[in-house]
Amino acid sequence: MSVTEYDGSNEKAPDGDPLDSLGHGTHVAGIIAGKSDFYVGVAPEAEILAFKVFGALEGTDEDTLIEATIMAYESGADIITASIGRANGFSDGPWATVASRIVEQGVIITIAAGNDGDEGSFYASSGSSGKEVLAVASVDTSRVPAKPWHATFDLDGVANTTQLAYIPPVNRGLWNITGLPILPLAYDTTDPAEACSPLPDTTPDLSDVIVLIRRGTCTPYVKQTNLEKFGARYILFYNDEYRPYELVANxxxxxxxxxIDAKAGAAIIETVKAGGNVTADFTIPAESDWAVGFFDAAGGIPSQYTSWGGTYDLELKPDIAAPGANIYSTYLDGTYKVLSGTSMATPYVAGVVALYISKHGGRSVHGKEFAKNLSRRIISSGESLPWQIFEPQGLPTDFGYFAPITQVGNGLLNATKLLEYDTSLLFEKFALNDTESFNRYHKVEITNNGAETVTYNFTLEPAGGFMAQGRTSGLLADILDVKPISILPAVTFPSGVFRVSPGETKQAQ
Structure with missing residues (x-):
């Protein structure tokens, strides 16, 4: 459905053009099924059915989303994915209800959990609040897309050229220099205050070298000011090991x-300290949009922006998490772009589901129960994530707990488990409800689809608890007011040895 100038409130003008006008849909589609000489999406052979709900302007309405969801179902889709929504945690809302009912007909639906993490808990998103819908949270990636450059290390007469990654300044474009030597300002990689104070008068002229300094504690601009007094024209910061990557501005x-990252900086310093030299080449052509990985210390922790559940009726949301921060994918006019959000995590999950369906078949093979059963398999593949944040200065705070279910669901999707493991689980979420209507007993059916008997162990893996109510306002706490609480629930597991034979289904309570 195309609504060329529709903004969610004016008159719709649907037509047959599915092409994206804003870039968001193109980026999402590339994550699922992109395929080029350099990059591929999660499921590059998947077929995409596009149902356009945005026009040239951002904005749509729930009626349009419902209509598009129904059209996708009627078109025979095995998976429906939507990177869209707004804060509305009613599991019986119109779109949430329609989406959940379509899942009951055998279609997997993944919808973004939302990007309102700063607002705190009970901020679930509209469509993803549906009971059977997979609400997808975002996790930061350990590698972010960066630009390549070549460093030639020359030590003891032996030269070795290596491709490395760098983050260019946000407002000056790519570097375009070659042949200049890299000069570390100091050999001490542990000094965070390097160049934070005026340099001594004995500092040499820096105009014909690339100066290498640690990112450190003071702002880059303070260091830049001090270095420019000695003619510095090019300054290469190497990141602190503990600090998440950040864009620098000129x-x-x-x-x-x-x-550049900390390891690259240390390698350059080690070579120069040993009597060698390192020269740089930043003239790699950009027409291919080539990108390389840059280490990010925040990798593997929940994205700060990812929205927290649960729903207003205490359903557990989100369900699962996937990489969503700094994702490099297709964009308008044949270009590529880096975007972040649960919008990027959601198509990742959809792509992994497409791989599963390509191997095992979808609703036409397995019937109506297929989507609900596969959703449970997806959720049970999740791996717990640490509850960790980075303070404004980049210092990590690890609370010593796993992240709450209401932030990341059952954790980070493990595609290998989903695609390869022989065990399958059937269960309803272990939602305890409120104290007045406490739901004490829970069960799970374990099926062993493998060729050998499997022994299962049951353990408790506690996540951090928190007070949803603010400490001062009496309202729901925003993310800065949420503090972890150690809560170890008393849980009783099946006693004795729990074995499941090949082909057997066994219930645990």
Whole structure:
């Protein structure tokens, strides 16, 4: 459905053009099924059915989303994915209800959990609040897309050229220099205050070298000011090991700055300290949009923006998490772009589901129960994530707990488990409800589809608890007011040895 100038409130003008006008849909589609000479999506052979709900303007309405969801179902889709929504945690809302009923007909539906993590708990998103819908949270990636450059290490007469990654400044474009030597300002990689104070008068002229310094504690601009006094034109920061990557800006300074990771900086310093030299080549052509991985210390933790559940009727949401931060994918006019959000995590899950269906078949093979059963398999593949945040100065705070279910669901999707493991689980979520209507007993059916008997162990893996109510306002706490609480629930597991023979289904309570 195309609504060329529709913004969610004016008159619709549907037509047959499914092409994206904003770039968001193109980016999502590339994550699922992109395929080029350089990059592929999660399921590059998947077929995409596009149902356009945005026009040239951002904005749509729930009626349009419902209509598009029904059209996708009637078109024979095995998977429906939507990277869209707004804060509305009613599991019986119109779109949530329609989506959940379609899942009951055998179609997997993944919908973004939302990007309102700063608002705190009970901020679930509209469509993803549906009972049978998979609400997808976002996890930061351990590698972010960066630009390549070549460093030639020359030590003891032996030269070795290596491709490395760098983050160019946000407002100066790519570096375009070659042949300049890289000069570490100091050999001490542990000094965070390097160049935070005016440099000594004995500092040499820095105009014909690339200066290498640690990112450190003071702002890049302070270091830039101090280095420019000695003629520095090019300044290469190497990141702190503990600090998440960040984009650097040049502001109004004459010199150019860029960022490399901590290991690359240490390797350069080690070579120069040993009497060698390192020269740089930043002239790699950009027409291919080539990108390489840059280490991010925040990788593997929940994205701060990912919305927290549960729903207003205490359903557990979100359900599962996937990589969503700094995702490199297709964009308008044949370009690529880096975007972040649960919008990027959701198509990742949809792509993995497409791989599963390509191997095992979808609703036409397995019937109506297929989607609900596969959803349970997806959820049970999740792996717990640490509850960790980074303070404004980049210092990590690890609370010592796993992240709450209401932030990341059952954790990070493990595609290998989903696609390859022989065990399957059937269960309803272990929602305890409120104290007045406490739901004490829970059960899970374990089926062993393998060729050998399997022994299962049951253990308790506690996540951090928290007070949803703010400590001062009496309202729901925003993310900065949420503090972890150690809560170890008393749980009784099946006693004795729990074995499941090949082909057997056994119930645990």
């Amino acid at each position: 502001s109004a300074y004459k010199s150019q700055i860029a960022l």
